[in-house]
Amino acid sequence: MTGFLHGASYGVVIVSVLMTATALSLWFERKLAARMQSRLGPTLVGPAGLLQPLADVLKLLQKEDIVPLKADAILFNLAPPVAVVCAIGVAAAVPFSPTVVAADLDVGVLYVLAIGAITVLPVFSAGWASNNKLALLGGMRAVAQSISYEVPLVLAALVPVILAGSMRIGTIVRVQSEGHWFVVWPFFLGIPAFVIFVLAMLAEANRIPFDIPEAESELVAGVTTEYTGMKFALFYMAEYVHTLVASAVAAALFLGGWDGGPFRPGLHWMVLKTLLLFAALYWMRWTLLRFRSDQLMGLCWRWLVPSSVALVAGAAVWVVFVG
Amino acid sequence: MRTVQVARRVNPHLSIDTYDPEAELMLLHFGPQHPSTHGVFRMDLTLDGEIVVKAVPHVGFLHRAVEKLCESLAYVQITPIVDKNDYVAPMTNEQALNMAFEKLLNLEVPRRARWMRTLFAELQRIASHLLWLGTFALDLGGALGGGSTVFIYCFRERELILDLFEEVTGARFHYNTHTIGGNRHDIPAGWSAKVHQALDVIASRLSEYEGMTLDNKIFVARTRGVGVLDADLALELGITGPILRACGVDHDLRRDAPFHAYNEVRVQVVTATGGDCLARAKVRLGEMRESIRLIREMVDNIPAGAINSGKPIKVPLQTKIPPGQTYVAIETPRGELGTYVISDGSQFPYRLKIRPPSLHALSALPYILPGATVSDAVAILGSLDPIMGEVDR
Amino acid sequence: MGYFTDGLRAMRVTLTNMLRPASTVEFPEVIRPRAERYRASFALLHDEQGDELCIGCLQCERICPSQVIAIKFGGKRESPITGKKRGYADDFLLDMSACIFCELCVQVCPTDAIVMTREAEEPAYTREDLVLTMAKLYANEKSKPRAWGDATRLMGMQELPKAPKPAPAPAAAPATSGGGTHGTGEGSG
Numbered sequence: 001m002t003g004f005l006h007g008a009s010y011g012v013v014i015v016s017v018l019m020t021a022t023a024l025s026l027w028f029e030r031k032l033a034a035r036m037q038s039r040l041g042p043t044l045v046g047p048a049g050l051l052q053p054l055a056d057v058l059k060l061l062q063k064e065d066i067v068p069l070k071a072d073a074i075l076f077n078l079a080p081p082v083a084v085v086c087a088i089g090v091a092a093a094v095p096f097s098p099t100v101v102a103a104d105l106d107v108g109v110l111y112v113l114a115i116g117a118i119t120v121l122p123v124f125s126a127g128w129a130s131n132n133k134l135a136l137l138g139g140m141r142a143v144a145q146s147i148s149y150e151v152p153l154v155l156a157a158l159v160p161v162i163l164a165g166s167m168r169i170g171t172i173v174r175v176q177s178e179g180h181w182f183v184v185w186p187f188f189l190g191i192p193a194f195v196i197f198v199l200a201m202l203a204e205a206n207r208i209p210f211d212i213p214e215a216e217s218e219l220v221a222g223v224t225t226e227y228t229g230m231k232f233a234l235f236y237m238a239e240y241v242h243t244l245v246a247s248a249v250a251a252a253l254f255l256g257g258w259d260g261g262p263f264r265p266g267l268h269w270m271v272l273k274t275l276l277l278f279a280a281l282y283w284m285r286w287t288l289l290r291f292r293s294d295q296l297m298g299l300c301w302r303w304l305v306p307s308s309v310a311l312v313a314g315a316a317v318w319v320v321f322v323g
Numbered sequence: 324m325r326t327v328q329v330a331r332r333v334n335p336h337l338s339i340d341t342y343d344p345e346a347e348l349m350l351l352h353f354g355p356q357h358p359s360t361h362g363v364f365r366m367d368l369t370l371d372g373e374i375v376v377k378a379v380p381h382v383g384f385l386h387r388a389v390e391k392l393c394e395s396l397a398y399v400q401i402t403p404i405v406d407k408n409d410y411v412a413p414m415t416n417e418q419a420l421n422m423a424f425e426k427l428l429n430l431e432v433p434r435r436a437r438w439m440r441t442l443f444a445e446l447q448r449i450a451s452h453l454l455w456l457g458t459f460a461l462d463l464g465g466a467l468g469g470g471s472t473v474f475i476y477c478f479r480e481r482e483l484i485l486d487l488f489e490e491v492t493g494a495r496f497h498y499n500t501h502t503i504g505g506n507r508h509d510i511p512a513g514w515s516a517k518v519h520q521a522l523d524v525i526a527s528r529l530s531e532y533e534g535m536t537l538d539n540k541i542f543v544a545r546t547r548g549v550g551v552l553d554a555d556l557a558l559e560l561g562i563t564g565p566i567l568r569a570c571g572v573d574h575d576l577r578r579d580a581p582f583h584a585y586n587e588v589r590v591q592v593v594t595a596t597g598g599d600c601l602a603r604a605k606v607r608l609g610e611m612r613e614s615i616r617l618i619r620e621m622v623d624n625i626p627a628g629a630i631n632s633g634k635p636i637k638v639p640l641q642t643k644i645p646p647g648q649t650y651v652a653i654e655t656p657r658g659e660l661g662t663y664v665i666s667d668g669s670q671f672p673y674r675l676k677i678r679p680p681s682l683h684a685l686s687a688l689p690y691i692l693p694g695a696t697v698s699d700a701v702a703i704l705g706s707l708d709p710i711m712g713e714v715d716r
Numbered sequence: 717m718g719y720f721t722d723g724l725r726a727m728r729v730t731l732t733n734m735l736r737p738a739s740t741v742e743f744p745e746v747i748r749p750r751a752e753r754y755r756a757s758f759a760l761l762h763d764e765q766g767d768e769l770c771i772g773c774l775q776c777e778r779i780c781p782s783q784v785i786a787i788k789f790g791g792k793r794e795s796p797i798t799g800k801k802r803g804y805a806d807d808f809l810l811d812m813s814a815c816i817f818c819e820l821c822v823q824v825c826p827t828d829a830i831v832m833t834r835e836a837e838e839p840a841y842t843r844e845d846l847v848l849t850m851a852k853l854y855a856n857e858k859s860k861p862r863a864w865g866d867a868t869r870l871m872g873m874q875e876l877p878k879a880p881k882p883a884p885a886p887a888a889a890p891a892t893s894g895g896g897t898h899g900t901g902e903g904s905g
Contacts, residue, residue: 036472039475209541289460289539289545292699
């Protein structure tokens with residue numbers, strides 16, 4: 001019981017910090033995007049525009065809540081909250097420091113990948129239930145993309161599991177803190193696996209360059225075309241949370257989590273690595289053009305899957321012969 | 324240099340009933356309200372999954388009855404109205420219109436005005452292609468993402484050119500600086516130095532854009548082999564401009580039928596082979612560099628003299644053009660823009676017809692869209708660079 | 717693999733742009749300097765003795781392609797300043813919501829009465845506020861900076877030059893912010 005209360009209280013803390021971080025990341029992203037485009041970004045609301053996310057949320061809250069006439073109302077209304085729940089649920093098994101973790105499961109990696117995989121369901125049901133051809137197209141693309149990119153995601157996540165010998169994320173981080181981070185040694189396994197994991201995670205979260213399902217220039221807003229007000233906000237919040245948490249998972253699995261190298265380990269290292277990875281993902285988002293669906297699939301099945309299979313085999317060989 | 328690229332000739336009037344009834348086809352309206360249709364434009368796409376089977380474009384949402392309106396406006400009042408046709412390159416609209424009136428009146432435009440008009444047209448070409456590049460990147464990359472970054476960069480450079488126009492004419496967008504017989508605004512002192520500065524900035528950033536687009540594998544993968552247009556079909560449909568030159572046909576009115584100062588400078592025509600979106604992008608980026616070179620060559624050598632050969636307009640309703648009809652065509656950033664005027668001797672034209680190059684470009688859509696995916700449809704439409712203002716007038 | 721290197725190259729371009737200063741300003745607290753000839757709004761002028769320059773000849777009303785000017789001719793009456801009989805305009809309305817800023821009204825005015833200004837009107841909440849009344853137009857004479865062009869100058873620019881002038885040395889000014897120009901009226905740049 002005390003273990004449950006312990007984990008639950010940490011869980012509450014993590015979720016609240018995640019929500020705040022999402023709001024701040026809204027501001028951060030807009031400022032980052034603006035500076036990259038030689039603009040100023042939000043400056044009016046609050047000091048340096050820090051209250052802009054609050055203004056956005058208030059604006060979205062007071063919008064009319066529209067459910068299309070022939071839409072499947074239950075699925076339509078359920079999709080956004082389920083998306084947010086799935087995105088937040090992943091954070092339960094991620095250790096942010098040796099003590100701050102909601103539930104350091106023995107099968108932590110499996111749990112993370114499984115809950116992350118469920119996020120395709122609310123996206124597709126939003127596309128189907130909207131009774132809108134553009135949303136349907138977006139939903140179909142999302143399903144194809146997410147299911148395909150599951151494979152390299154899982155295989156790339158297997159590499160640190162094999163190298164550390166456990167699926168518990170806490171153990172993986174501990175192995176890295178006692179030895180080297182997996183992107184440092186063995187770098188010929190760690191760096192490609194990291195890159196593949198990040199790319200596959202981008203595709204799961206429907207971010208540029210893989211954001212075909214919500215390609216705004218082709219399908220007006222893709223899957224979220226018919227959503228208004230707070231439900232729209234929930235979808236976008238789900239996307240931010242997913243990216244944040246997936247960056248945290250990548251930092252834990254490959255970048256050593258709360259380990260600080262020669263310095264003292266702590267929560268701040270995890271936060272710093274997550275934020276750096278997050279910023280790098282946004283940098284990529286605001287720079288690159290998007291892939292077409294079939295090019296996306298080609299990239300996955302012809303490049304990422306064979307490379308990740310080879311990496312898993314290489315990791316196994318490494319562990320057996322080198323230890 | 325005709326290309327040998329033969330694309331399969333699609334029947335654009337394919338009736339859906341003759342298609343396989345087992346195939347489940349979906350009718351998707353790429354409606355007038357869409358972030359990517361370059362203005363109000365509607366395309367009815369019949370989709371088999373993601374592949375387009377039949378495309379029907381609908382134009383006319385921006386029809387403002389400009390040609391009918393001009394039948395009740397005096398000749399000098401028509402220039403600011405016609406500015407709004409191709410609202411991305413207004414200098415060329417005014418140029419085509421006033422050249423037609425001058426031909427009917429047998430007015431010779433003074434040399435300084437001819438050079439100024441050519442300079443403005445070339446500057447406008449750079450500005451128009453910059454806008455095209457920005458919106459094309461938006462189509463490919465999304466308004467929330469890499470496309471918008473290229474868009475903002477292009478507009479930042481376009482602002483430099485608009486600043487140059489602001490110094491000459493006072494307006495940034497719809498200038499009304501051409502008039503019958505020449506121009507209305509003369510170049511202020513120090514303008515050519517500013518032109519050089521602006522061109523230096525643009526030329527250096529052009530290589531940045533090429534790095535983000537032409538040299539970028541994602542861009543190339545999205546545009547190579549997409550929307551291949553056969554040169555024969557293009558000639559049949561009356562397509563001109565960068566689209567025709569991207570099919571390999573070496574035709575440019577600036578060199579083949581030179582007007583104004585183009586017979587005093589050498590225009591190197593940029594062509595490409597393939598007829599796909601990548602070729603069109605290459606042609607337009609090459610044309611930008613060529614325009615920069617032309618402007619640098621011309622801006623320091625503008626001849627002195629008058630800028631208007633007719634008397635400046637004091638009483639506009641008295642400008643009467645003797646009866647006659649003429650057609651004058653110039654090379655705009657989109658192709659051949661023509662003005663056909665019939666005058667009956669009064670102060671209003673009897674009939675004014677504008678031949679818009681974008682309308683002919685859009686007529687290629689039913690032929691080249693079938694077989695492409697929805698993402699390709701957006702890229703193809705972007706690469707054709709239609710401006711609805713001149714399509715619908 | 718080429719995708720990676722190209723992607724990284726594009727990201728480097730974005731990084732260099734992040735380190736450049738922003739090219740936008742916070743309008744309307746900061747207004748970038750407009751060119752001398754910038755045309756944004758209108759003003760009616762008085763002459764040096766304080767008499768209204770507008771004689772109500774209706775030339776601007778006739779030439780406007782959008783027909784936004786409505787003038788009520790006030791008949792000929794004695795001027796309070798010079799004592800001579802001249803025409804006056806009783807009412808002058810200019811509908812800014814339909815104006816296309818073509819400057820033709822400025823060009824045809826025989827007395828240089830109507831000019832354009834370099835500052836735009838404030839945005840309004842109703843259409844009626846966008847119609848410039850005669851009082852507003854005369855108030856703009858003092859409250860807004862004038863553009864360079866009036867009828868005499870515009871016509872002068874289009875006439876043949878009287879004598880050949882030596883080309884003045886071009887002055888260098890930054891082109892990035894469209895700074896104010898010191899264009900001369902004779903325009904032999």
